[in-house]
Amino acid sequence: MVVVGAGMAGVQTAVALRERGFAGEVSVIGAEPHQPYDRPPLSKAVLLGKAEDSAFDLDFDALGVDLRLGCEVLGARPADHELDTEAGPVPYDVLVLATGAEPVTLPGTEGVPGVHLLRTLDDAERLRPVLARQHDIVVVGAGWIGAEFATAAREAGCAVTVVEAADRPLAGVLPAEVAVPMTRWYADSGAELRTGARVERVEPGAVVLADGTRLPAGAVVVGIGARP
Ligand SMILES: Cc1cc2nc3c(=O)[nH]c(=O)nc-3n(C[C@H](O)[C@H](O)[C@H](O)COP(=O)(O)OP(=O)(O)OC[C@H]3O[C@@H](n4cnc5c(N)ncnc54)[C@H](O)[C@@H]3O)c2cc1C
Numbered sequence: 001m002v003v004v005g006a007g008m009a010g011v012q013t014a015v016a017l018r019e020r021g022f023a024g025e026v027s028v029i030g031a032e033p034h035q036p037y038d039r040p041p042l043s044k045a046v047l048l049g050k051a052e053d054s055a056f057d058l059d060f061d062a063l064g065v066d067l068r069l070g071c072e073v074l075g076a077r078p079a080d081h082e083l084d085t086e087a088g089p090v091p092y093d094v095l096v097l098a099t100g101a102e103p104v105t106l107p108g109t110e111g112v113p114g115v116h117l118l119r120t121l122d123d124a125e126r127l128r129p130v131l132a133r134q135h136d137i138v139v140v141g142a143g144w145i146g147a148e149f150a151t152a153a154r155e156a157g158c159a160v161t162v163v164e165a166a167d168r169p170l171a172g173v174l175p176a177e178v179a180v181p182m183t184r185w186y187a188d189s190g191a192e193l194r195t196g197a198r199v200e201r202v203e204p205g206a207v208v209l210a211d212g213t214r215l216p217a218g219a220v221v222v223g224i225g226a227r228p
Pocket of ligand 1: 006029031040118119145
């Protein structure tokens with residue numbers, strides 16, 4: 001059994017296989033170099049430096065799971081029952097795809113200095129010194145990541161403005177009756193929430209909105225969703 005993806009889904013698949021008595025070979029292949037970890041603490045304890053990491057408390061050797069980290073799977077050849085990986089071909093009898101999601105990027109921001117995503121441990125580690133410098137931070141997107149990052153950044157003493165294209169936070173995931181009261185989270189944390197605010201472009205040091213408003217930004221954090 002070969003599992004592609006060493007996130008929560010991939011790791012729990014391997015654990016469940018062993019718990020249910022599966023005695024065959026189990027390999028988990030993950031692209032990231034780090035010990036498999038839980039993502040929720042990234043926007044909380046890890047970001048604020050209260051925890052170094054959030055690795056799963058598991059002994060993969062004791063579980064008899066062959067963990068291959070820092071190895072991207074490049075493709076599958078189902079007819080041959082084989083994967084192509086950075087480290088060469090890997091045969092499988094049964095394949096589990098647990099490759100999760102990638103964050104959506106804001107068009108035009110690739111390569112602009114000071115623009116961050118928050119999906120991986122590396123992202124959280126890059127953001128820690130940003131919080132420590134207490135920059136003016138603009139968060140693009142008032143979803144879960146935006147809310148959590150804004151709260152942490154306020155706790156770290158940063159001035160935070162959150163810009164959201166929709167008329168309320170979490171518009172894509174929750175109905176208005178549930179989402180509108182969450183607007184208070186931002187006020188309670190001391191972050192400024194601007195709804196109906198579409199980003200026109202991001203420049204070094206500033207976010208320019210469609211209405212011409214120029215928001216100073218020592219750093220920009222983009223939290224506009226994730227896609228498989
Ligand atoms: C900052 C943050 C905070 C969150 N907070 C919460 C929360 O409070 N509550 C909650 O319920 N959810 C939260 N989530 C969401 C939750 O973390 C995800 O739902 C969960 O991570 C999904 O797990 P997964 O294993 O399906 O995918 P992922 O976590 O995306 O893991 C997939 C793994 O597969 C690897 N991979 C992808 N392609 C390949 C390839 N070709 N070859 C090898 N490896 C590959 C990736 O590198 C990745 O490590 C949060 C997410 C983030 C980013």
